[in-house]
Amino acid sequence: MKNQNFYCSKCQQNVRGNEYYHQGGICNKCRSRISKEKVDNYTGIQLAEYLLHKSCIRALERVKRKWYKTYQGVKCQWKKPVEMKKDLMNNKLFWEAWIKQSNVYENNERKLSIRPSLDRIESNVGNEGHYYMENMQVLSFGDNSIKASAIKCKVFFIKNMRIVRVTDFDAIQDVMKEFKVIGYNTKQINRDTGEIQYIGDGYSVLIQSIDGELNQKDNDKPRYRGVYQRQKFMVDLDTGEEFLIGVWQDIFESDGIWFNESQVSKP
Numbered sequence: 001m002k003n004q005n006f007y008c009s010k011c012q013q014n015v016r017g018n019e020y021y022h023q024g025g026i027c028n029k030c031r032s033r034i035s036k037e038k039v040d041n042y043t044g045i046q047l048a049e050y051l052l053h054k055s056c057i058r059a060l061e062r063v064k065r066k067w068y069k070t071y072q073g074v075k076c077q078w079k080k081p082v083e084m085k086k087d088l089m090n091n092k093l094f095w096e097a098w099i100k101q102s103n104v105y106e107n108n109e110r111k112l113s114i115r116p117s118l119d120r121i122e123s124n125v126g127n128e129g130h131y132y133m134e135n136m137q138v139l140s141f142g143d144n145s146i147k148a149s150a151i152k153c154k155v156f157f158i159k160n161m162r163i164v165r166v167t168d169f170d171a172i173q174d175v176m177k178e179f180k181v182i183g184y185n186t187k188q189i190n191r192d193t194g195e196i197q198y199i200g201d202g203y204s205v206l207i208q209s210i211d212g213e214l215n216q217k218d219n220d221k222p223r224y225r226g227v228y229q230r231q232k233f234m235v236d237l238d239t240g241e242e243f244l245i246g247v248w249q250d251i252f253e254s255d256g257i258w259f260n261e262s263q264v265s266k267p
């Protein structure tokens with residue numbers, strides 16, 4: 001007999017050898033259906049870990065197979081997907097961002113466009129655009145380019161409660177790289193909420209769109225308290241000596257922070 005048939009214990013049909021999963025004693029169709037059903041039941045952390053593992057497998061495949069033109073010269077610091085996954089899970093900021101995106105995916109019909117994916121922050125091989133830990137971040141599958149969003153925004157980088165840099169949104173990745181902030185998905189940072197959001201390594205950001213305005217939320221409690229301090233001095237015109245004769249504070253409460261051009265001097 002040229003084509004020997006194999007019996008699938010699941011669908012109880014006979015299939016040819018190349019359609020049969022010999023180790024499991026079932027046909028390939030049943031095998032992939034069962035594995036899909038299994039994945040559909042994954043939720044929470046289990047789903048996040050599964051998705052990350054898959055992504056690591058694919059990343060290593062892309063690097064190993066030489067025929068992907070866009071991946072020529074791209075290196076990967078890991079040899080095995082399991083090791084890559086483990087290290088990424090141990091990177092607290094990366095793993096938190098991954099779980100967050102995985103939850104979004106889980107709660108929105110598991111659409112491919114919002115599946116978390118591995119992104120090389122710098123994708124140009126000439127500029128060290130490799131799969132190295134410091135060059136990895138989480139992006140939703142549909143957003144493989146931050147620039148694609150094309151919303152003109154200003155990003156205020158804050159450290160130790162002071163603004164240390166003001167940059168355009170296009171350049172946010174460059175600044176994060178310079179500050180060595182890794183593994184944070186800037187897509188998940190809200191803009192125009194007036195909220196200072198922590199991105200790791202001591203840095204926080206506030207993002208507001210140009211010509212935008214503060215989106216006030218209906219919170220029960222205000223989030224910030226603004227304090228203006230005014231001081232009154234008398235200056236001796238002969239000696240230049242200053243005498244402090246009064247301090248006043250004006251306090252206001254606010255849901256969010258909004259900078260006008262005049263309030264920010266570029267460091």
Ligand SMILES: [Zn+2]
Pocket residue numbers: 008009010011012013026027028029030031
């Ligand atoms: Zn079958």
